[in-house]
Amino acid sequence: MLRIPCPWCGPRPENEFRYGGQAGLIRPANPAAVSDAGWGGYLYLRANPRGRHVERWRHLHGCGRFFTCVRDTVTDRIASTHKPGEAVP
Amino acid sequence: MTGEATRFSFLSLLRHGAGKTWARQWRDARPKASYDVVIVGAGGHGLATAYYLAKEYGIRDIAVLDKGWLGGGNTGRNTTIIRSNYLRPESAALYEHALTLWENLSRELNYNVMYSARGVLMLAHNHHDVQVFKRHVHANRLQGIDNEWLTPAAAKAFCPPLHIGPDARYPVLGAALQRRGGVARHDAVAWGYARAASAMGVDIIQNCAVTGIVRDVTGAAVGVETTRGPIGAARIGVVAAGHTSVLMAMAGVRMPLESFPLQALVSEPVKPVMPCVVMSNTVHAYISQSDKGELVIGAGTDAYTSYSQAGGLHIACETLEAICEMFPRFRRLRMLRNWGGIVDTTPDRSPIIGLTPVPGLFVNCGWGTGGFKATPGSGHIFAATLALGEPHPIAAPFSLDRFATGRLIDEAAAAAVAH
Numbered sequence: 001m002l003r004i005p006c007p008w009c010g011p012r013p014e015n016e017f018r019y020g021g022q023a024g025l026i027r028p029a030n031p032a033a034v035s036d037a038g039w040g041g042y043l044y045l046r047a048n049p050r051g052r053h054v055e056r057w058r059h060l061h062g063c064g065r066f067f068t069c070v071r072d073t074v075t076d077r078i079a080s081t082h083k084p085g086e087a088v089p
Numbered sequence: 090m091t092g093e094a095t096r097f098s099f100l101s102l103l104r105h106g107a108g109k110t111w112a113r114q115w116r117d118a119r120p121k122a123s124y125d126v127v128i129v130g131a132g133g134h135g136l137a138t139a140y141y142l143a144k145e146y147g148i149r150d151i152a153v154l155d156k157g158w159l160g161g162g163n164t165g166r167n168t169t170i171i172r173s174n175y176l177r178p179e180s181a182a183l184y185e186h187a188l189t190l191w192e193n194l195s196r197e198l199n200y201n202v203m204y205s206a207r208g209v210l211m212l213a214h215n216h217h218d219v220q221v222f223k224r225h226v227h228a229n230r231l232q233g234i235d236n237e238w239l240t241p242a243a244a245k246a247f248c249p250p251l252h253i254g255p256d257a258r259y260p261v262l263g264a265a266l267q268r269r270g271g272v273a274r275h276d277a278v279a280w281g282y283a284r285a286a287s288a289m290g291v292d293i294i295q296n297c298a299v300t301g302i303v304r305d306v307t308g309a310a311v312g313v314e315t316t317r318g319p320i321g322a323a324r325i326g327v328v329a330a331g332h333t334s335v336l337m338a339m340a341g342v343r344m345p346l347e348s349f350p351l352q353a354l355v356s357e358p359v360k361p362v363m364p365c366v367v368m369s370n371t372v373h374a375y376i377s378q379s380d381k382g383e384l385v386i387g388a389g390t391d392a393y394t395s396y397s398q399a400g401g402l403h404i405a406c407e408t409l410e411a412i413c414e415m416f417p418r419f420r421r422l423r424m425l426r427n428w429g430g431i432v433d434t435t436p437d438r439s440p441i442i443g444l445t446p447v448p449g450l451f452v453n454c455g456w457g458t459g460g461f462k463a464t465p466g467s468g469h470i471f472a473a474t475l476a477l478g479e480p481h482p483i484a485a486p487f488s489l490d491r492f493a494t495g496r497l498i499d500e501a502a503a504a505a506v507a508h
Contacts, residue, residue, distance in 0.1 A: 001401045001402065001403050002393075002401070014392070014401065014403075015403060018392070019392040019393045021347070021394075036493045036494060036495070037493040039493075040345075040492045040493035040494075040495070041343070041493075043436070043492070044345035044436050044492040045343045045344065045345055045492070046334075046343075046344075046345065046346065046347050047334075047343075048334035048335075048344065048346055048347050048348055048394060049334075049335070049338075050332070050334075050335045050396045053394065055393070055394075071393075073348075073394055073395050073396050073397070074395075074396050074397065075397070076395055076397050
């Protein structure tokens, strides 16, 4: 079980959190103008890197807030967590 | 060099019983400068692909590369369950194709893969489960696939250790049974395909990690860079399970995949007690007994993507709690080992088999949490796809471009869980 540092509540066990997948996915402003491949890409294509991954988590059973987490997917080590709007290094 | 493998028979057993040791069953090859086909990943699917390419299409200039050892990834880490009771017609055709090949595989390979049709029992614990499984039973029967509905008493008769009493935390309201489903020896599947492919001239190259995919001026894939030097290839098939995204990124192709750790564990060995495979989607646990006597238990995936091949302890604990509720007599069994494998899941929980935007580059991936059962069928139709340069009819619906067209094969909704 991971120990995840919530930017508001500090380190808490993983089962208080909900994973939200890759961070920074932006829904096209005008879906009708996007090609099928482009829309499919938004919906389905993911970076899925081996190494540094910038991802969304929510402290569901805590403060309830969303945040961004930088984690290494090989070691599962968390480098940093960030409040929404904060710059991610 | 092509070498005929020893033909296993009663006579060869007798001879070896007299003291002769068995010879190596496949060649641990060194890479040549180039091949007609390079397959990346020497798991069951990759080795089966090489075998059918050599046997059915006469293409024998093949290398199967692996960054580790043969069958050391998910092929050696799964819970060996085989079944074909899928809901969607495309999936049913795919998994039934595999099941039909399983039934004759030991004879085909002259290698005992220990396929045992002991039956797969899928438990219904609530009204929704009952409706969903009955729908599966009816759909399968229309597809010509065996699947039947059992009452709780009939389920208990088929699987005596099952607890169906009214005090059960997860009451059993019935079960779907596929009698032709069962298990096989996972390692033997990799070994059997490796041995048969090697005998036809296929080079199996271990400890050879692919570090790049080489493309010519037209953009076509023409080879791979590896830790053992560059290898040219007229066609490349990526069959790399959890690491597919990483490999395809080397050719600039983004994939609709996420990789998660999936865990399994085995108990200490005990006398025969589980006559079949039991699966419960609702509590997410599946269990069978190996021929060595260990109970083989499958757990769920972690919540987050990872390449750690471990998985959280709480995931395995939740599964064991469910197993002990369904089978109270297993409470005092000790667990011997647990481990994780990295599974590549697609948004619709169906695999991707076919061509890619890069000419010469083919992919077979996305088997998620349930690829072992498909091994022979997957290899068979992927071999056809590689040999002919167009998707085999069974593979066609599983194209990569379904994520642009929207023609998904939604087994995620059909099974509601990992499968």
